[in-house]
Amino acid sequence: MExxxxxxxxxxxxxxxxxxxxxxxxxxxxxDDCAVLAFEPGKQVLITTDLLMEGVHFDLQYVPxxxxxxxxxxxxxxxxYAMNGRPRQMTVSIALSKRFTVEDMExxxxxxxxxxxxxxxxxxxxDTSSSLTGLAISITCIGDARPEDVxxxxxxxxxxxxxxTGDLGAAYMGLQLLEREKSVYNQQLKEARxxxxxxxxxxxxxxxxxxxxxxxxxQLKPEARKDxxxxxxxxxxxxxxxxxxxxxxxxxxxxxxTQSKAGCRIYEERxxxxxxxxxxxxxxxxxVTTCALNGGEDYELLFTVPLTxxxxxxxxxxxxxxxxxxxxxxxxxxxxxxxxxxELKAQGWNPLKAx
Amino acid sequence: MExxxxxxxxxxxxxxxxxxxxxxxxxxxxxDDCAVLAFEPGKQVLITTDLLMEGVHFDLQYVPxxxxxxxxxxxxxxxxYAMNGRPRQMTVSIALSKRFTVEDMExxxxxxxxxxxxxxxxxxxxDTSSSLTGLAISITCIGDARPEDVxxxxxxxxxxxxxxTGDLGAAYMGLQLLEREKSVYNQQLKEARxxxxxxxxxxxxxxxxxxxxxxxxxQLKPEARKDxxxxxxxxxxxxxxxxxxxxxxxxxxxxxxTQSKAGCRIYEERxxxxxxxxxxxxxxxxxVTTCALNGGEDYELLFTVPLTxxxxxxxxxxxxxxxxxxxxxxxxxxxxxxxxxxELKAQGWNPLKAx
Numbered sequence: 243m244e245x246x247x248x249x250x251x252x253x254x255x256x257x258x259x260x261x262x263x264x265x266x267x268x269x270x271x272x273x274d275d276c277a278v279l280a281f282e283p284g285k286q287v288l289i290t291t292d293l294l295m296e297g298v299h300f301d302l303q304y305v306p307x308x309x310x311x312x313x314x315x316x317x318x319x320x321x322x323y324a325m326n327g328r329p330r331q332m333t334v335s336i337a338l339s340k341r342f343t344v345e346d347m348e349x350x351x352x353x354x355x356x357x358x359x360x361x362x363x364x365x366x367x368x369d370t371s372s373s374l375t376g377l378a379i380s381i382t383c384i385g386d387a388r389p390e391d392v393x394x395x396x397x398x399x400x401x402x403x404x405x406x407t408g409d410l411g412a413a414y415m416g417l418q419l420l421e422r423e424k425s426v427y428n429q430q431l432k433e434a435r436x437x438x439x440x441x442x443x444x445x446x447x448x449x450x451x452x453x454x455x456x457x458x459x460x461q462l463k464p465e466a467r468k469d470x471x472x473x474x475x476x477x478x479x480x481x482x483x484x485x486x487x488x489x490x491x492x493x494x495x496x497x498x499x500t501q502s503k504a505g506c507r508i509y510e511e512r513x514x515x516x517x518x519x520x521x522x523x524x525x526x527x528x529x530v531t532t533c534a535l536n537g538g539e540d541y542e543l544l545f546t547v548p549l550t551x552x553x554x555x556x557x558x559x560x561x562x563x564x565x566x567x568x569x570x571x572x573x574x575x576x577x578x579x580x581x582x583x584x585e586l587k588a589q590g591w592n593p594l595k596a597x
Numbered sequence: 598m599e600x601x602x603x604x605x606x607x608x609x610x611x612x613x614x615x616x617x618x619x620x621x622x623x624x625x626x627x628x629d630d631c632a633v634l635a636f637e638p639g640k641q642v643l644i645t646t647d648l649l650m651e652g653v654h655f656d657l658q659y660v661p662x663x664x665x666x667x668x669x670x671x672x673x674x675x676x677x678y679a680m681n682g683r684p685r686q687m688t689v690s691i692a693l694s695k696r697f698t699v700e701d702m703e704x705x706x707x708x709x710x711x712x713x714x715x716x717x718x719x720x721x722x723x724d725t726s727s728s729l730t731g732l733a734i735s736i737t738c739i740g741d742a743r744p745e746d747v748x749x750x751x752x753x754x755x756x757x758x759x760x761x762t763g764d765l766g767a768a769y770m771g772l773q774l775l776e777r778e779k780s781v782y783n784q785q786l787k788e789a790r791x792x793x794x795x796x797x798x799x800x801x802x803x804x805x806x807x808x809x810x811x812x813x814x815x816q817l818k819p820e821a822r823k824d825x826x827x828x829x830x831x832x833x834x835x836x837x838x839x840x841x842x843x844x845x846x847x848x849x850x851x852x853x854x855t856q857s858k859a860g861c862r863i864y865e866e867r868x869x870x871x872x873x874x875x876x877x878x879x880x881x882x883x884x885v886t887t888c889a890l891n892g893g894e895d896y897e898l899l900f901t902v903p904l905t906x907x908x909x910x911x912x913x914x915x916x917x918x919x920x921x922x923x924x925x926x927x928x929x930x931x932x933x934x935x936x937x938x939x940e941l942k943a944q945g946w947n948p949l950k951a952x
Contacts, residue, residue, distance in 0.1 A: 269641060273856070274750050275679035275840050276643040276740065283638055286624065288631040289721065291737055293690035297729040324630035335648035335735060366644065373733075374652040380690060380735035382646055385631065395629050485630050501628070 243344040254370045257351045261365050268364045277366035288385035290321035296376030304420045309462045311353025319361050320466040320541045322385035324486035326393040329363040335380040337373035398483035398502035402546040402567040407470050407560050409514040414537025415522040416461025423449040456518045464541040473558045484545035490538040492586045505572035508565030598699040609725045612706045616720050623719045632721035643740035645676035651731030659775045664817045666708025674716050675821040675896045677740035679841035681748040684718040690735040692728035753838035753857035757901040757922040762825050762915050764869040769892025770877040771816025778804040811873045819896040828913045839900035845893040847941045860927040863920030
């Protein structure tokens with residue numbers, strides 16, 4: 243169905259009419275000038291927002307809209323957990339061009355809803371409009387936390403240990419894999435066109451991703467580490483600093499060290515890597531450590547805890563101790579497998595920076 | 598200066614480093630995974646968001662970036678007032694293409710800041726990224742209100758009187774005026790090109806807007822009606838329903854009547870119009886009532902109060918009583934100057950709807 247048949251109000255209504263509001267804090271969702279929220283007394287409110295642009299943050303040639311909806315929600319949910327908070331509400335704005343159908347937007351919302359339900363987050367409104375070119379997605383997520391529970395980037399202290407969750411670099415390898423297959427497919431299309439063949443007569447393009455499923459999943463369907471936040475709370479461990487890994491470990495360590503006025507030393511041999519990440523890096527002739535440090539989009543948590551918490555934190559499944567905080571004058575150091583120390587560079591993922 | 602020289606983190610830092618946080622509720626602004634807010638006990642939190650796309654919501658050929666920043670803030674602030682709330686914080690995300698400079702973004706932020714300062718609103722973060730094509734702006738505004746003060750669209754009752762603030766249709770006439778001058782300018786450029794003239798040798802294009810200043814101001818620098826919210830509070834008047842007029846009076850009346858399960862009757866002769874609006878409509882051969890009903894972008898307030906508040910509300914400068922709420926079966930009626938009743942159609946401004 244064409245979106246023009248429904249119009250703006252019709253589309254918003256269609257997409258949001260079945261959304262159930264489950265949190266007692268949500269007094270009013272979509273349908274008025276504002277959403278109205280009532281937080282528990284004494285709770286602080288956390289706000290994060292992300293703007294995702296087609297062609298910059300996602301490529302619809304290989305990202306299904308349902309996955310895009312899911313991931314768009316996750317990247318915001320992850321920021322709430324990174325403050326040690328609990329996601330409560332989300333607003334979702336989309337600007338779309340004529341090529342999208344109502345069914346496309348249903349898929350996108352289906353993904354959004356799945357993520358929000360898994361994380362106890364109500365969709366409370368947003369904005370739907372048109373775009374002259376690609377799809378733009380803007381999500382704002384609202385969370386809450388007790389003031390004493392909120393964890394900033396600025397609290398890391400000398401000798402604190404540095405932990406990361408899950409493994410790193412796999413989402414980036416997934417992206418490389420998808421980009422490679424896209425090139426192959428586009429090349430086939432080009433050649434078929436040059437031979438004068440009809441494109442719809444081509445056999446369907448079916449790349450073989452066997453043995454790479456984890457990389458694709460990490461790129462297309464990342465998760466936010468609610469489980470870790472719950473495990474830390476259960477253990478009574480309060481991180482001194484925390485953030486989520488969206489731009490890459492190096493970049494995030496840079497933020498924590500700068501804001502905590504500290505240095506750090508991490509160990510290459512301790513960086514958590516999946517087997518598939520290592521194989522793919524080898525195949526692409528890339529340094530797997532570089533992928534883990536600068537790949538980005540892992541949506542894992544990076545946090546610091548006092549040295550005295552070492553044994554308890556190391557016992558949490560999915561948490562790995564990768565190094566420790568140092569005095570600021572020591573800088574950000576990576577201790578390589580051969581014992582050589584290298585300075586970490588916060589390269590990160592920076593589309594605005596000149597290459 | 599090219600934005601690439603600063604990079605994403607550099608640009609965010611540059612734009613936000615001088616932002617002062619003034620509200621005691623703002624515990625942490627830009628610079629972490631989330632902003633952290635602590636509202637007064639018992640206050641409810643209001644959230645509104647808007648996504649503005651170049652070429653759809655604004656035309657940079659005649660909208661200066663400073664004005665765009667100002668207006669982007671105002672359209673969100675207006676939604677907080679429309680709930681009878683007080684704006685407290687704002688997040689600002691922008692996606693921009695290579696043609697923008699650091700100075701462009703400084704201008705945009707200057708406008709944003711002016712609006713936020715005038716309305717006591719802290720800028721607490723956002724997202725800055727790149728766009729393959731035009732500029733995208735996503736703003737989320739956060740406000741607060743005592744639960745008993747919040748005004749929804751759904752509370753209008755039979756016999757309540759309907760009020761609007763300011764005047765209507767002027768912003769739309771301003772848009773028509775700017776679009777007309779743009780056409781003239783583009784035609785001159787085209788002809789000069791056809792004559793083979795150098796475009797930079799052309800005399801500067803200086804349209805004469807004398808006597809139309811108000812229309813331009815309404816389009817380029819709208820205001821949010823903080824003053825009216827304060828006046829209503831001072832008078833102890835609590836609207837039964839309220840919203841701001843962004844899509845046009847007809848469309849907003851439709852929302853209030855639908856959500857309040859009511860009808861309405863408004864009077865053409867009572868619609869507040871500025872002299873310049875009437876003159877411009879005449880010149881463009883448009884019906885001025887249609888402009889007032891469907892023009893949109895007025896950012897005035899539409900609200901209903903019990904009949905018993907008539908004299909007190911009518912005495913507030915800038916408030917005009919235009920009709921009253923009726924039983925739902927009577928529908929939405931406009932009583933024309935000649936006494937004929939016409940059904941109001943919620944045409945509004947709907948870029949997604951098929952023309």
